[in-house]
Amino acid sequence: MPKSERKCLFTPGPLNTSDAVRQSMLLDKGSREPAFIQSVKNVRQNILKITDLDPDGLYTVVPMQGSGTFSIEAAIGTFTAKNAKLLILVNGAYGRRMVSIAEHLDIDVQSLEFEETEAICPLKVAAHLKLYPDISLVATVHCETTTGIMNPLEKLGAVTAAADALFMVDAMSSFGGIKIDFSKCRIDCLVSSANKCLESVPGLGFVIAKKTLLQSAQGQARSLSFDLHAQWQGLENSGQFRFTPPTHVILALEKALETLTQEGGIEARSERYHNNRRILLSGMTRLGFRPVIEDSLQSPVIATFHQPEDPRFEFTPFYQWLAERNLIIYPGKVSRIDSFRIGTIGDLQAQDFHHLLESIEKYLKLTGFDLPLKN
Amino acid sequence: MPKSERKCLFTPGPLNTSDAVRQSMLLDKGSREPAFIQSVKNVRQNILKITDLDPDGLYTVVPMQGSGTFSIEAAIGTFTAKNAKLLILVNGAYGRRMVSIAEHLDIDVQSLEFEETEAICPLKVAAHLKLYPDISLVATVHCETTTGIMNPLEKLGAVTAAADALFMVDAMSSFGGIKIDFSKCRIDCLVSSANKCLESVPGLGFVIAKKTLLQSAQGQARSLSFDLHAQWQGLENSGQFRFTPPTHVILALEKALETLTQEGGIEARSERYHNNRRILLSGMTRLGFRPVIEDSLQSPVIATFHQPEDPRFEFTPFYQWLAERNLIIYPGKVSRIDSFRIGTIGDLQAQDFHHLLESIEKYLKLTGFDLPLKN
Numbered sequence: 001m002p003k004s005e006r007k008c009l010f011t012p013g014p015l016n017t018s019d020a021v022r023q024s025m026l027l028d029k030g031s032r033e034p035a036f037i038q039s040v041k042n043v044r045q046n047i048l049k050i051t052d053l054d055p056d057g058l059y060t061v062v063p064m065q066g067s068g069t070f071s072i073e074a075a076i077g078t079f080t081a082k083n084a085k086l087l088i089l090v091n092g093a094y095g096r097r098m099v100s101i102a103e104h105l106d107i108d109v110q111s112l113e114f115e116e117t118e119a120i121c122p123l124k125v126a127a128h129l130k131l132y133p134d135i136s137l138v139a140t141v142h143c144e145t146t147t148g149i150m151n152p153l154e155k156l157g158a159v160t161a162a163a164d165a166l167f168m169v170d171a172m173s174s175f176g177g178i179k180i181d182f183s184k185c186r187i188d189c190l191v192s193s194a195n196k197c198l199e200s201v202p203g204l205g206f207v208i209a210k211k212t213l214l215q216s217a218q219g220q221a222r223s224l225s226f227d228l229h230a231q232w233q234g235l236e237n238s239g240q241f242r243f244t245p246p247t248h249v250i251l252a253l254e255k256a257l258e259t260l261t262q263e264g265g266i267e268a269r270s271e272r273y274h275n276n277r278r279i280l281l282s283g284m285t286r287l288g289f290r291p292v293i294e295d296s297l298q299s300p301v302i303a304t305f306h307q308p309e310d311p312r313f314e315f316t317p318f319y320q321w322l323a324e325r326n327l328i329i330y331p332g333k334v335s336r337i338d339s340f341r342i343g344t345i346g347d348l349q350a351q352d353f354h355h356l357l358e359s360i361e362k363y364l365k366l367t368g369f370d371l372p373l374k375n
Numbered sequence: 376m377p378k379s380e381r382k383c384l385f386t387p388g389p390l391n392t393s394d395a396v397r398q399s400m401l402l403d404k405g406s407r408e409p410a411f412i413q414s415v416k417n418v419r420q421n422i423l424k425i426t427d428l429d430p431d432g433l434y435t436v437v438p439m440q441g442s443g444t445f446s447i448e449a450a451i452g453t454f455t456a457k458n459a460k461l462l463i464l465v466n467g468a469y470g471r472r473m474v475s476i477a478e479h480l481d482i483d484v485q486s487l488e489f490e491e492t493e494a495i496c497p498l499k500v501a502a503h504l505k506l507y508p509d510i511s512l513v514a515t516v517h518c519e520t521t522t523g524i525m526n527p528l529e530k531l532g533a534v535t536a537a538a539d540a541l542f543m544v545d546a547m548s549s550f551g552g553i554k555i556d557f558s559k560c561r562i563d564c565l566v567s568s569a570n571k572c573l574e575s576v577p578g579l580g581f582v583i584a585k586k587t588l589l590q591s592a593q594g595q596a597r598s599l600s601f602d603l604h605a606q607w608q609g610l611e612n613s614g615q616f617r618f619t620p621p622t623h624v625i626l627a628l629e630k631a632l633e634t635l636t637q638e639g640g641i642e643a644r645s646e647r648y649h650n651n652r653r654i655l656l657s658g659m660t661r662l663g664f665r666p667v668i669e670d671s672l673q674s675p676v677i678a679t680f681h682q683p684e685d686p687r688f689e690f691t692p693f694y695q696w697l698a699e700r701n702l703i704i705y706p707g708k709v710s711r712i713d714s715f716r717i718g719t720i721g722d723l724q725a726q727d728f729h730h731l732l733e734s735i736e737k738y739l740k741l742t743g744f745d746l747p748l749k750n
Contacts, residue, residue: 066441201622
């Protein structure tokens with residue numbers, strides 16, 4: 001692809017993938033061919049390997065077609081036993097989405113709500129679980145993409161385990177970009193997608209679950225398509241998906257996992273994302289933009305900025321001017337604050353952020369703002 | 376791609392796509408970018424156009440991420456009203472799958488079963504609907520990929536309409552390859568996939584539904600992910616998917632629809648598939664293979680052959696020998712007959728079938744069979 005056509009997607013996904021990842025989609029493969037079955041096996045094993053999990057150990061990977069939300073729905077629908085009570089911890093839109101999924105599935109669900117600019121508090125979760133000892137499953141988002149805030153997985157896992165409940169983690173936008181210790185965090189299942197920090201194309205999610213959890217979930221799913229137990233059994237028995245898999249998308253993910261290993265694993269990728277974030281935040285602060293989330297809670301995935309208070313600043317022309325220069329930023333999603341977001345994941349390097357910052361500065365000067373912006 | 380790497384997928388999908396279709400996946404696009412929103416709009420409109428349906432008319436297209444089965448589940452779960460009774464007509468595995476979907480969703484479902492080698496009989500359906508006047512939705516498979524048999528859509532639509540029930544069609548493997556008259560067939564909704572006769576890559580299904588049906592289905596879905604009403608509203612309001620779409624897969628489908636139009640529309644494609652089928656069936660018959668489905672019921676999508684009765688013939692080495700030569704055929708799925716299948720759809724031309732037939736003849740001679748095979 002000519003350089004000029006490359007768009008920089010400063011978004012939480014779909015995001016930039018490498019040429020090698022996209023080129024791996026140039027081959028048609030039959031879904032029941034041995035060569036494709038091997039690709040599926042590689043994907044399942046390499047997701048465990050990059051996480052330092054033993055493929056013969058406690059956990060296994062169950063991929064699921066569709067968007068990441070589909071895998072979240074599959075996990076909630078498969079792992080919540082009939083008549084079980086589910087608690088969802090909410091500090092943003094993705095927590096609320098899990099509540100909506102559970103309500104659609106007619107599951108007995110409670111939500112514990114926090115401010116969107118505040119991390120979920122383990123002490124409050126522990127207190128809630130004392131009040132409702134019949135809660136058997138607790139679900140949380142790791143990095144709330146609404147703001148980019150990080151929730152304290154290890155402490156939340158500890159209070160959940162202490163209450164004898166299962167711990168489900170939506171790590172959609174963090175998995176692959178932030179190291180997660182499954183054992184320390186007491187994770188029973190974690191859901192993510194090919195199309196975030198693994199830097200592959202969208203169209204596939206996956207669940208990393210304890211094999212014992214999958215075994216116990218036979219017949220529990222509220223859906224044929226989203227039955228993770230049946231999906232797992234199909235893959236174990238024949239190596240094949242039950243229903244047509246997105247073959248090209250899976251070949252891309254196979255390549256993306258190789259690329260991640262070549263980069264030096266999750267630690268190296270995390271360092272690159274942290275570096276992207278440092279450049280972005282210091283540059284934006286210098287221009288006078290204010291981040292919404294305090295620094296200690298900020299993930300290296302996406303950053304949210306207040307809209308400048310100056311009424312002459314409008315998001316749409318700002319977005320469009322940047323988009324015309326192949327720089328795609330992201331609208332805000334925080335309920336009560338006018339904000340916008342800039343993602344720091346994907347196949348993006350330091351120079352992409354320097355280029356973005358220079359362009360933002362140029363836009364502000366062209367449109368007559370004094371820098372730094374007044375807030 | 377070097378010619379030698381090209382595999383011929385004589386399967387019901389994933390199947391062969393053109394170089395142009397695959398190359399359209401080489402671009403990363405943001406899912407909320409105006410350019411991508413335009414691609415989604417093109418896909419939705421062009422699906423109607425190739426079907427001779429007016430984009431401003433009765434029907435609309437709702438795409439859904441994942442495999443075709445996901446779209447079937449979405450249609451059943453969205454369009455079956457609470458407490459409504461659903462009848463599914465079954466003459467193969469895909470009809471049975473719809474029954475399983477409805478059972479998982481706790482829907483009041485009946486099935487009317489026919490032999491797998493027999494088309495669904497409209498008279499029997501009419502009689503059943505007289506017995507159960509409270510059935511409000513009838514679902515059938517158009518071309519049962521189990522065998523390749525065609526069901527009589529127009530007559531089934533007529534008896535369903537006469538019973539004042541809604542008519543839902545699973546046209547997964549026929550849409551785009553066989554002309555379907557929505558008005559004559561009295562279709563309320565039809566489900567298909569990008570990855571069959573539209574000759575695009577897997578990862579997206581879609582539902583063509585009456586707008587009035589969608590309007591009446593608000594709040595009915597048993598799932599957040601598979602809520603076709605909400606998916607439709609999202610697309611109408613912002614042009615965007617509610618949840619991350621498989622952007623590359625959608626760009627491929629946009630190109631595949633252009634290609635279909637360039638080929639001369641569904642009629643021209645249907646003619647190519649019929650020609651593929653004629654070459655295949657006459658060649659296989661000449662070698663002594665017997666088709667399972669009588670000729671008048673046989674679709675141009677996939678053909679099922681009896682395994683030769685000679686006990687020396689085994690499917691696995693036959694399959695493997697062909698696969699080593701990049702010719703991928705398909706195992707059988709008929710319950711009570713040992714059979715195998717050869718697909719005639721996808722980016723396959725007459726010469727691919729001549730090449731396949733020569734290879735099969737060569738294999739049979741090499742392994743010591745006298746031709747034609749004795750049956």
